[in-house]
Amino acid sequence: FEYFRAWLVEGLGYGDGSKDGRPPFDPVMMFKALILQAQHNLSDARMEFMIRDRLSWLRFLGLSLGDRTPDENTIRHFR
Template sequence: MNPMSLFSLSEHLERLSKDGDPLAVLSATVDFEYFRDWLVEGLGYGDGSRGRRPPFDPVSMFKVLTLQAQHNLSDAKMEFMIRGRLSWMRFLGFELGGVTPAENKIRHFRNRMTETAT
């Protein structure tokens, strides 16, 4: 087995984009940042001053729910798919080896979105 080069991950992701990654097309088509102010205000995101672990980025979590609905996945399966697909991690803004949302965080975010919509 050949050792990976320093640039092998970025080269791999570049090839995915070149091959027509649909999530890259979605990112280019939809300005998800447009929803940031509404998400922060509507969900009551704080500034992290209470000393707890900061919540996941609300735009990233909104994207999680978008992918989950698009693929009809359970919370547990969504957690797995986020960690298992490089293109999904890139689309969602998560780093390889970094912290990703567990199924409980996904469920909690969806519940907060549902509660604030009423």
């Protein structure tokens, strides 16, 4: 999935972080989340729950139990 990183960063137009604020989620991780969501035909709210519920999904997304996970609005805005 790292193959898509350059295209995702370019397409999303991430800034250089000079305005501070909360750092964005990793674009490759969010892309993987959208793939899971499409494969399982899930709503954004259900996707938020499934990411927190399934350890296999956390592992696939490269997250650990204590990591911040995207909420339904973040998923919707990324799409």
